[in-house]
Amino acid sequence: MKRELLHEDTDETLMNAVACKDTGALRELMRRHETRVRRVAYRYTGSDDAACELVQDIFFKIYTAAGSYSPQARFTTWLYRITANHCLNYIRDSRQNPVQHLTQPIDESGHALADHAATAGQLESLEKQERAVRVRQAVDSLPERQRMAILLLRFEELSYRDAAVALDCSVSALEALVHRGLETLKKELSDSR
Amino acid sequence: MGCMKIRKRLPQFVQGLLPAADARDIADHLHACTQCHEQMADIQKVWAALSELPTPEVSSNMFSRVLEQIDAYEQKSAGVRWEWLSLFRPTFAAAAVTIMLIGFVSGAFISSLYTADSARDQAADDPAYSEILPDAPQASFFDIYLQTYGENNRENSL
Numbered sequence: 001m002k003r004e005l006l007h008e009d010t011d012e013t014l015m016n017a018v019a020c021k022d023t024g025a026l027r028e029l030m031r032r033h034e035t036r037v038r039r040v041a042y043r044y045t046g047s048d049d050a051a052c053e054l055v056q057d058i059f060f061k062i063y064t065a066a067g068s069y070s071p072q073a074r075f076t077t078w079l080y081r082i083t084a085n086h087c088l089n090y091i092r093d094s095r096q097n098p099v100q101h102l103t104q105p106i107d108e109s110g111h112a113l114a115d116h117a118a119t120a121g122q123l124e125s126l127e128k129q130e131r132a133v134r135v136r137q138a139v140d141s142l143p144e145r146q147r148m149a150i151l152l153l154r155f156e157e158l159s160y161r162d163a164a165v166a167l168d169c170s171v172s173a174l175e176a177l178v179h180r181g182l183e184t185l186k187k188e189l190s191d192s193r
Numbered sequence: 194m195g196c197m198k199i200r201k202r203l204p205q206f207v208q209g210l211l212p213a214a215d216a217r218d219i220a221d222h223l224h225a226c227t228q229c230h231e232q233m234a235d236i237q238k239v240w241a242a243l244s245e246l247p248t249p250e251v252s253s254n255m256f257s258r259v260l261e262q263i264d265a266y267e268q269k270s271a272g273v274r275w276e277w278l279s280l281f282r283p284t285f286a287a288a289a290v291t292i293m294l295i296g297f298v299s300g301a302f303i304s305s306l307y308t309a310d311s312a313r314d315q316a317a318d319d320p321a322y323s324e325i326l327p328d329a330p331q332a333s334f335f336d337i338y339l340q341t342y343g344e345n346n347r348e349n350s351l
Contacts (some may be wrong), residue, residue, distance in 0.1 A: 021267075023260060030256050042249035051249055059259045064266065128245070135245040153204055154243050160205065175201045182204070185239045 011075035019066035030059055033076070036156070037083050043151050044087040046136050050094075058086050073165075080152065080166035088144050138188035146181035149174055194218055196229055203233050207240055 006014065006028040017025035037058050042051035061082055069078060139147060145167060152163045164174040199222050205211050206219045223230045 023263060026259070026263075027256050030259070034255060035251075038249050043246055048250060052255070055255055056258050056262065059255070060262045060266070063259070063263055131242075131245045132247055135242050139243070139246065150243075153208075154240060157208060157210055159210070178204055179201065182236060182239055185242075186235050189239065189242050 012071040015062075015066055015069050015071070015075060018063060019069065021063075023063075026059065026063055029062065029075075033079055034059070036076075037079065039155060040080070040083050040151065041087055043139075043155060044148060045090065046140065050090065054083075054086055054090055058083055061086065077162050077165050080156070080158065080162065081168065084148050084152070084166045087148060091144055135189070138185050141188050142181050142184055145169075146177045146184070149177040150181045150185070153178060194222060196222075196226060199223075199226075199229050200232050203229075203236050204240075207233065207236050 006024060009017075009025070009028070011029065011032070014025040014029050018029065034055060038051050038055050041054035041058075042048060045051060045054070058079075062079070065082070069075075139150075142150065149163060149167060152158045152166060153160075156163075158166065160171050160174055164171045167174060167177070169177070199219055202211065202215070202219060206216060209216070211219070223233060
Protein backbone atom coordinates (compact mmCIF):
# COMPACT_ATOMS: atom_id res chain seq x y z
CA MET A 1 0.00 0.00 0.00
CA LYS A 2 1.32 3.46 -0.89
CA ARG A 3 1.88 5.76 2.06
CA GLU A 4 0.42 9.23 1.95
CA LEU A 5 2.01 11.37 4.64
CA LEU A 6 5.41 11.90 3.03
CA HIS A 7 5.48 15.56 4.01
CA GLU A 8 5.31 14.64 7.68
CA ASP A 9 7.90 11.88 7.53
CA THR A 10 11.39 12.53 8.84
CA ASP A 11 14.33 12.34 6.45
CA GLU A 12 15.39 9.13 8.13
CA THR A 13 11.97 7.51 7.59
CA LEU A 14 12.05 8.58 3.97
CA MET A 15 15.49 7.03 3.59
CA ASN A 16 14.14 3.71 4.85
CA ALA A 17 11.45 3.94 2.19
CA VAL A 18 14.04 4.81 -0.47
CA ALA A 19 16.00 1.71 0.57
CA CYS A 20 12.84 -0.25 -0.38
CA LYS A 21 12.95 1.46 -3.79
CA ASP A 22 10.19 3.96 -3.05
CA THR A 23 10.79 6.72 -5.59
CA GLY A 24 8.02 8.84 -4.03
CA ALA A 25 10.15 9.10 -0.89
CA LEU A 26 13.13 10.08 -3.01
CA ARG A 27 11.05 12.79 -4.66
CA GLU A 28 10.18 14.18 -1.21
CA LEU A 29 13.85 14.12 -0.16
CA MET A 30 14.74 15.98 -3.34
CA ARG A 31 12.04 18.55 -2.66
CA ARG A 32 13.56 19.17 0.76
CA HIS A 33 17.27 19.07 -0.04
CA GLU A 34 17.86 19.70 -3.72
CA THR A 35 18.54 23.40 -3.18
CA ARG A 36 21.13 22.62 -0.54
CA VAL A 37 22.97 20.15 -2.78
CA ARG A 38 22.76 22.42 -5.78
CA ARG A 39 24.09 25.36 -3.77
CA VAL A 40 27.20 23.45 -2.69
CA ALA A 41 27.79 21.96 -6.15
CA TYR A 42 27.36 25.29 -7.90
CA ARG A 43 29.61 27.25 -5.58
CA TYR A 44 32.19 24.49 -5.66
CA THR A 45 32.35 24.04 -9.43
CA GLY A 46 31.28 27.53 -10.51
CA SER A 47 29.23 26.01 -13.30
CA ASP A 48 25.47 25.66 -13.51
CA ASP A 49 25.66 22.70 -15.89
CA ALA A 50 28.10 20.91 -13.63
CA ALA A 51 25.86 21.63 -10.64
CA CYS A 52 22.87 20.11 -12.48
CA GLU A 53 24.85 17.04 -13.37
CA LEU A 54 26.07 16.69 -9.80
CA VAL A 55 22.59 17.09 -8.30
CA GLN A 56 21.35 14.31 -10.55
CA ASP A 57 24.28 12.03 -9.73
CA ILE A 58 24.06 12.71 -6.00
CA PHE A 59 20.35 11.87 -5.73
CA PHE A 60 20.86 8.81 -7.90
CA LYS A 61 23.64 7.79 -5.53
CA ILE A 62 21.27 8.32 -2.60
CA TYR A 63 18.85 5.90 -4.26
CA THR A 64 21.44 3.20 -4.91
CA ALA A 65 23.25 3.62 -1.56
CA ALA A 66 20.12 3.98 0.61
CA GLY A 67 20.66 0.46 1.97
CA SER A 68 23.96 1.48 3.53
CA TYR A 69 22.50 4.54 5.26
CA SER A 70 22.48 4.21 9.03
CA PRO A 71 19.69 6.17 10.76
CA GLN A 72 22.06 6.89 13.69
CA ALA A 73 23.68 9.56 11.51
CA ARG A 74 21.68 12.68 10.69
CA PHE A 75 20.54 12.55 7.08
CA THR A 76 21.93 15.99 6.23
CA THR A 77 25.36 15.01 7.53
CA TRP A 78 25.31 11.95 5.27
CA LEU A 79 24.02 14.05 2.40
CA TYR A 80 26.83 16.59 2.76
CA ARG A 81 29.33 13.78 2.79
CA ILE A 82 28.01 12.34 -0.46
CA THR A 83 27.84 15.82 -1.95
CA ALA A 84 31.40 16.65 -0.94
CA ASN A 85 32.68 13.33 -2.33
CA HIS A 86 30.92 13.81 -5.65
CA CYS A 87 32.13 17.39 -5.99
CA LEU A 88 35.73 16.43 -5.20
CA ASN A 89 35.60 13.51 -7.64
CA TYR A 90 33.94 15.62 -10.30
CA ILE A 91 36.77 18.13 -10.33
CA ARG A 92 39.41 15.42 -10.18
CA ASP A 93 37.81 13.43 -12.99
CA SER A 94 36.85 16.16 -15.40
CA ARG A 95 39.51 18.76 -14.68
CA GLN A 96 37.15 21.27 -16.18
CA ASN A 97 37.77 24.97 -16.15
CA PRO A 98 35.02 26.00 -13.76
CA VAL A 99 35.37 29.75 -14.23
CA GLN A 100 34.77 29.66 -17.95
CA HIS A 101 31.28 31.07 -17.90
CA LEU A 102 32.08 33.61 -15.25
CA THR A 103 34.88 35.42 -17.00
CA GLN A 104 34.25 38.91 -18.23
CA PRO A 105 31.37 38.85 -20.71
CA ILE A 106 32.39 39.59 -24.28
CA ASP A 107 30.43 40.51 -27.39
CA GLU A 108 30.47 38.71 -30.74
CA SER A 109 33.49 40.67 -31.98
CA GLY A 110 35.47 39.67 -28.93
CA HIS A 111 35.41 43.02 -27.15
CA ALA A 112 34.60 43.19 -23.49
CA LEU A 113 31.06 44.41 -22.98
CA ALA A 114 32.41 46.89 -20.45
CA ASP A 115 33.91 48.80 -23.38
CA HIS A 116 30.42 49.48 -24.70
CA ALA A 117 28.69 49.98 -21.39
CA ALA A 118 26.91 53.28 -21.36
CA THR A 119 24.64 53.57 -18.39
CA ALA A 120 25.59 53.67 -14.73
CA GLY A 121 23.39 50.65 -14.12
CA GLN A 122 25.26 48.60 -16.69
CA LEU A 123 28.61 49.67 -15.27
CA GLU A 124 27.54 48.75 -11.80
CA SER A 125 26.37 45.37 -13.00
CA LEU A 126 29.65 44.77 -14.83
CA GLU A 127 31.68 45.78 -11.79
CA LYS A 128 29.69 43.33 -9.74
CA GLN A 129 30.41 40.61 -12.29
CA GLU A 130 34.10 41.46 -12.25
CA ARG A 131 34.18 41.21 -8.48
CA ALA A 132 32.44 37.86 -8.72
CA VAL A 133 35.02 36.69 -11.26
CA ARG A 134 37.88 37.74 -8.98
CA VAL A 135 36.36 35.92 -6.02
CA ARG A 136 35.67 32.89 -8.21
CA GLN A 137 39.28 32.81 -9.34
CA ALA A 138 40.47 33.11 -5.76
CA VAL A 139 38.19 30.23 -4.70
CA ASP A 140 39.35 28.12 -7.64
CA SER A 141 42.96 28.68 -6.65
CA LEU A 142 42.30 26.75 -3.42
CA PRO A 143 43.14 23.07 -3.25
CA GLU A 144 39.96 20.99 -3.52
CA ARG A 145 39.52 20.05 0.13
CA GLN A 146 40.31 23.54 1.40
CA ARG A 147 37.78 24.92 -1.04
CA MET A 148 35.08 22.53 0.11
CA ALA A 149 35.85 23.19 3.79
CA ILE A 150 35.57 26.96 3.34
CA LEU A 151 32.34 26.73 1.34
CA LEU A 152 30.69 24.37 3.81
CA LEU A 153 31.49 26.67 6.71
CA ARG A 154 30.77 29.94 4.96
CA PHE A 155 27.56 29.11 3.10
CA GLU A 156 26.13 26.01 4.72
CA GLU A 157 27.02 27.16 8.23
CA LEU A 158 28.00 23.66 9.28
CA SER A 159 29.63 23.07 12.63
CA TYR A 160 33.28 22.05 12.49
CA ARG A 161 32.24 18.56 13.51
CA ASP A 162 29.70 18.16 10.69
CA ALA A 163 32.06 19.67 8.13
CA ALA A 164 34.77 17.27 9.31
CA VAL A 165 32.36 14.34 8.81
CA ALA A 166 31.50 15.63 5.33
CA LEU A 167 35.17 15.73 4.42
CA ASP A 168 35.96 12.50 6.24
CA CYS A 169 38.66 14.03 8.42
CA SER A 170 39.22 14.99 12.06
CA VAL A 171 38.13 18.34 13.46
CA SER A 172 41.74 19.41 13.90
CA ALA A 173 42.49 18.50 10.25
CA LEU A 174 39.48 20.56 9.23
CA GLU A 175 40.71 23.52 11.28
CA ALA A 176 44.03 23.30 9.46
CA LEU A 177 42.26 23.18 6.08
CA VAL A 178 40.18 26.23 6.94
CA HIS A 179 43.16 28.14 8.29
CA ARG A 180 45.28 27.51 5.20
CA GLY A 181 42.33 28.20 2.92
CA LEU A 182 41.61 31.54 4.56
CA GLU A 183 45.25 32.55 4.30
CA THR A 184 45.28 31.74 0.58
CA LEU A 185 42.03 33.58 -0.06
CA LYS A 186 43.25 36.61 1.84
CA LYS A 187 46.39 36.72 -0.30
CA GLU A 188 44.58 36.08 -3.60
CA LEU A 189 41.90 38.66 -2.94
CA SER A 190 44.38 41.33 -1.88
CA ASP A 191 46.58 40.62 -4.95
CA SER A 192 43.66 40.95 -7.33
CA ARG A 193 42.64 44.43 -6.10
CA MET B 194 41.85 30.35 25.79
CA GLY B 195 45.16 31.08 24.05
CA CYS B 196 45.55 32.97 20.78
CA MET B 197 45.92 29.79 18.67
CA LYS B 198 42.74 28.29 20.03
CA ILE B 199 40.88 31.58 19.58
CA ARG B 200 42.02 31.95 15.96
CA LYS B 201 40.83 28.47 15.08
CA ARG B 202 37.36 29.41 16.19
CA LEU B 203 37.23 32.85 14.60
CA PRO B 204 35.47 31.74 11.38
CA GLN B 205 32.56 30.44 13.43
CA PHE B 206 32.69 33.46 15.73
CA VAL B 207 32.40 35.77 12.73
CA GLN B 208 29.32 33.89 11.57
CA GLY B 209 27.77 33.89 15.02
CA LEU B 210 27.67 30.10 15.18
CA LEU B 211 29.32 29.64 18.58
CA PRO B 212 27.51 29.05 21.87
CA ALA B 213 26.97 32.29 23.80
CA ALA B 214 29.53 31.52 26.52
CA ASP B 215 32.29 30.70 23.98
CA ALA B 216 31.46 33.79 21.94
CA ARG B 217 31.74 35.95 25.07
CA ASP B 218 35.16 34.52 25.91
CA ILE B 219 36.40 35.22 22.38
CA ALA B 220 34.96 38.74 22.37
CA ASP B 221 36.75 39.47 25.64
CA HIS B 222 40.00 38.14 24.18
CA LEU B 223 39.62 40.24 21.02
CA HIS B 224 39.32 43.39 23.10
CA ALA B 225 42.66 42.68 24.70
CA CYS B 226 44.61 41.12 21.76
CA THR B 227 45.37 43.31 18.72
CA GLN B 228 46.77 40.47 16.61
CA CYS B 229 43.72 38.28 17.05
CA HIS B 230 41.53 41.27 16.35
CA GLU B 231 43.35 41.87 13.07
CA GLN B 232 42.95 38.23 12.22
CA MET B 233 39.24 38.48 12.79
CA ALA B 234 39.04 41.57 10.55
CA ASP B 235 40.80 39.61 7.77
CA ILE B 236 38.38 36.74 8.09
CA GLN B 237 35.46 39.17 7.98
CA LYS B 238 36.82 40.62 4.74
CA VAL B 239 37.23 37.19 3.15
CA TRP B 240 33.79 36.09 4.34
CA ALA B 241 32.26 39.27 2.91
CA ALA B 242 34.10 38.83 -0.39
CA LEU B 243 32.77 35.29 -0.70
CA SER B 244 29.24 36.65 -0.69
CA GLU B 245 30.05 37.97 -4.19
CA LEU B 246 29.81 34.41 -5.46
CA PRO B 247 26.52 34.12 -7.31
CA THR B 248 23.75 31.90 -6.05
CA PRO B 249 22.55 29.11 -8.32
CA GLU B 250 19.37 29.38 -10.31
CA VAL B 251 16.39 27.42 -9.12
CA SER B 252 16.36 24.11 -10.92
CA SER B 253 13.38 22.42 -12.44
CA ASN B 254 12.51 18.91 -13.49
CA MET B 255 15.57 17.40 -11.85
CA PHE B 256 13.52 14.61 -10.31
CA SER B 257 12.36 13.37 -13.71
CA ARG B 258 16.00 13.18 -14.82
CA VAL B 259 16.93 11.22 -11.71
CA LEU B 260 13.93 8.96 -12.27
CA GLU B 261 15.06 8.24 -15.83
CA GLN B 262 18.48 7.31 -14.50
CA ILE B 263 16.89 5.03 -11.89
CA ASP B 264 14.69 3.31 -14.49
CA ALA B 265 17.71 2.66 -16.70
CA TYR B 266 19.62 1.33 -13.70
CA GLU B 267 16.79 -0.98 -12.61
CA GLN B 268 16.32 -2.34 -16.13
CA LYS B 269 20.03 -2.96 -16.46
CA SER B 270 20.16 -4.66 -13.05
CA ALA B 271 17.20 -6.90 -13.94
CA GLY B 272 18.86 -7.74 -17.28
CA VAL B 273 22.13 -8.63 -15.62
CA ARG B 274 20.34 -10.82 -13.06
CA TRP B 275 18.46 -12.67 -15.83
CA GLU B 276 21.61 -13.09 -17.90
CA TRP B 277 23.44 -14.41 -14.88
CA LEU B 278 20.66 -16.88 -14.17
CA SER B 279 20.36 -17.92 -17.81
CA LEU B 280 24.01 -18.94 -17.77
CA PHE B 281 23.10 -21.55 -15.19
CA ARG B 282 19.81 -22.70 -16.74
CA PRO B 283 21.11 -25.97 -18.33
CA THR B 284 23.12 -26.71 -15.20
CA PHE B 285 20.07 -26.14 -13.00
CA ALA B 286 17.93 -28.42 -15.21
CA ALA B 287 20.53 -31.21 -15.15
CA ALA B 288 20.93 -30.88 -11.38
CA ALA B 289 17.15 -31.00 -10.87
CA VAL B 290 16.78 -34.18 -12.99
CA THR B 291 19.71 -35.82 -11.17
CA ILE B 292 18.22 -35.00 -7.77
CA MET B 293 14.84 -36.40 -8.86
CA LEU B 294 16.45 -39.62 -10.10
CA ILE B 295 18.47 -40.02 -6.93
CA GLY B 296 15.29 -39.45 -4.91
CA PHE B 297 13.34 -42.01 -6.90
CA VAL B 298 16.01 -44.71 -6.69
CA SER B 299 16.62 -44.06 -3.00
CA GLY B 300 12.89 -44.23 -2.31
CA ALA B 301 12.51 -47.53 -4.13
CA PHE B 302 15.52 -49.01 -2.34
CA ILE B 303 14.37 -47.93 1.14
CA SER B 304 10.88 -49.16 0.39
CA SER B 305 12.14 -52.65 -0.63
CA LEU B 306 14.26 -52.90 2.52
CA TYR B 307 11.30 -52.00 4.68
CA THR B 308 9.10 -54.60 2.96
CA ALA B 309 11.75 -57.33 3.37
CA ASP B 310 12.28 -56.53 7.06
CA SER B 311 8.56 -56.59 7.78
CA ALA B 312 8.17 -59.94 6.05
CA ARG B 313 11.12 -61.37 7.93
CA ASP B 314 9.71 -60.19 11.28
CA GLN B 315 6.37 -61.69 10.39
CA ALA B 316 8.00 -64.97 9.48
CA ALA B 317 10.05 -64.99 12.68
CA ASP B 318 6.87 -64.72 14.75
CA ASP B 319 5.35 -67.69 12.93
CA PRO B 320 6.11 -71.00 14.79
CA ALA B 321 6.11 -72.79 11.48
CA TYR B 322 9.46 -71.21 10.63
CA SER B 323 11.03 -71.14 14.09
CA GLU B 324 12.88 -74.32 13.35
CA ILE B 325 14.26 -73.07 10.10
CA LEU B 326 15.41 -69.61 11.15
CA PRO B 327 18.01 -70.57 13.80
CA ASP B 328 19.66 -72.88 11.31
CA ALA B 329 19.84 -70.23 8.67
CA PRO B 330 20.33 -66.88 10.40
CA GLN B 331 21.91 -65.31 7.30
CA ALA B 332 19.12 -66.45 4.99
CA SER B 333 16.92 -63.80 3.49
CA PHE B 334 13.18 -63.84 3.59
CA PHE B 335 13.09 -65.00 0.01
CA ASP B 336 15.37 -67.96 0.76
CA ILE B 337 13.07 -68.97 3.60
CA TYR B 338 10.01 -68.47 1.45
CA LEU B 339 11.39 -70.63 -1.30
CA GLN B 340 12.60 -73.19 1.18
CA THR B 341 9.13 -73.46 2.73
CA TYR B 342 6.59 -72.85 0.02
CA GLY B 343 8.75 -74.15 -2.73
CA GLU B 344 8.96 -77.56 -1.05
CA ASN B 345 5.23 -77.52 -0.17
CA ASN B 346 4.39 -76.67 -3.74
CA ARG B 347 6.62 -79.43 -4.92
CA GLU B 348 4.84 -81.85 -2.54
CA ASN B 349 1.44 -80.59 -3.70
CA SER B 350 2.40 -80.93 -7.27
CA LEU B 351 3.60 -84.45 -6.60
